[in-house]
Amino acid sequence: MSTIRLEIVSPQRGEIYSNDINMLIVRSIAGELGILPRHARLLTELIPHAMKVKVEGGEIQIAVGGGFMEVTPELITILANAAELEEAIDVERAKAAYKRASDRIEAYKNAAKDYGEIDIRRAEAALARAKARLTVKGIKVD
Ligand code: ATP
Numbered sequence: 001m002s003t004i005r006l007e008i009v010s011p012q013r014g015e016i017y018s019n020d021i022n023m024l025i026v027r028s029i030a031g032e033l034g035i036l037p038r039h040a041r042l043l044t045e046l047i048p049h050a051m052k053v054k055v056e057g058g059e060i061q062i063a064v065g066g067g068f069m070e071v072t073p074e075l076i077t078i079l080a081n082a083a084e085l086e087e088a089i090d091v092e093r094a095k096a097a098y099k100r101a102s103d104r105i106e107a108y109k110n111a112a113k114d115y116g117e118i119d120i121r122r123a124e125a126a127l128a129r130a131k132a133r134l135t136v137k138g139i140k141v142d
Pocket of ligand 1: 093
């Protein structure tokens, strides 16, 4: 089966993943994308989610906290705000982040006064990052 190179880097951890893969399924700001070898050139922004990577003999999931993806016919480069392979994820930390973010969203919703748009967006993004990490760990949330 043909392959395309996938390189994922993050500012804090440097190289997260580098491998020849068969397919990548990601969620971008424009919707879900399936990237196969020889894909057309593309530059897009990713939202926090659990990416699916199809490799010889199986599929793995990688949590991404958002970032940018550049695709050429031979290479996919993801500059992630944060990204973790399953074994790097601390479940208790992700559960705590999930609870903090959902409590915050709940508090904003119940506030009598107008809450800041930026604060709610930040809490929603934190919730999405925590969800992505728990999904990769096989833990259902919602
Ligand atoms: P927290 O509130 O727990 O810090 P966060 O979503 O705000 O979570 P990020 O800003 O996305 O954290 O990531 C900061 C750094 O911490 C990154 O290097 C990221 O890979 C790492 N990180 C965050 N949460 C986890 C986790 N649950 N397990 C392992 N690494 C994590």
